[in-house]
Amino acid sequence: GVVFSTGGAVSDDVEAWVPIYPGCEPTNRHTMRTEQEQTGGFELETPASVKEALEFYRAALADEGYEVSVNTFTQEDSEGGMVNASHGEKGRNVVAIFSSEGGGPTKIVIQYSQR
Numbered sequence: 053g054v055v056f057s058t059g060g061a062v063s064d065d066v067e068a069w070v071p072i073y074p075g076c077e078p079t080n081r082h083t084m085r086t087e088q089e090q091t092g093g094f095e096l097e098t099p100a101s102v103k104e105a106l107e108f109y110r111a112a113l114a115d116e117g118y119e120v121s122v123n124t125f126t127q128e129d130s131e132g133g134m135v136n137a138s139h140g141e142k143g144r145n146v147v148a149i150f151s152s153e154g155g156g157p158t159k160i161v162i163q164y165s166q167r
Contacts, residue, residue, distance in 0.1 A: 066094060070146060070164045071112040073098050073105055078162075089167050096160040102150045105158050106133045109148045113137040118146070129154050143167035 066078055067090075078094035098105055106122065114120045117139055124133035132151035138144070149161045 065092075067092070067164065067166070069116070069142075069144060069166075070162065071109060072096065073100070073108055073160060076160075089165060091163070091165040093161065093163040096162070097157045098160065099157055102131050102133055102152050102158050105160055106135060106148075106150050109135040109137075109146075109160075113146060117141070118144070 065081060065083055066072065070092075072078060073096050076096040076098050078096060081092070081094040083090065083092035100108075102124070106124065110120055110122055113135065114137075118137035119140070120135060120137045122133065122135055125131065130151065130153040132149070134150070135146075135148040137146045137148075144166045145164065147163045150158055152158045
């Protein structure tokens with residue numbers, strides 16, 4: 053069967069192997085489980101810069117043995133980036149997308165899966 057859940061204000065349903073930026077509480081959480089795969093995601097917001105948040109995820113995932121690729125972009129009034137990490141041995145993937153507009157807070161959207 054499939055189990056699907058969406059969350060309120062506790063982070064119990066976020067897998068322990070998915071990094072959460074320090075000082076942030078995940079919002080708009082969702083998870084889905086099948087017999088073969090588990091997927092989920094959440095959003096974070098931090099006063100830290102895109103660069104700081106992106107480096108946190110790059111380092112945290114690389115330290116856990118993930119193969120990590122990083123992309124960044126800058127436009128007139130916004131900046132952002134993406135960390136794409138996969139762990140073949142454990143069958144895990146984490147994608148983190150970062151964006152900030154007009155010097156405002158950095159928004160982070162996390163998607164993860166495990167087979």
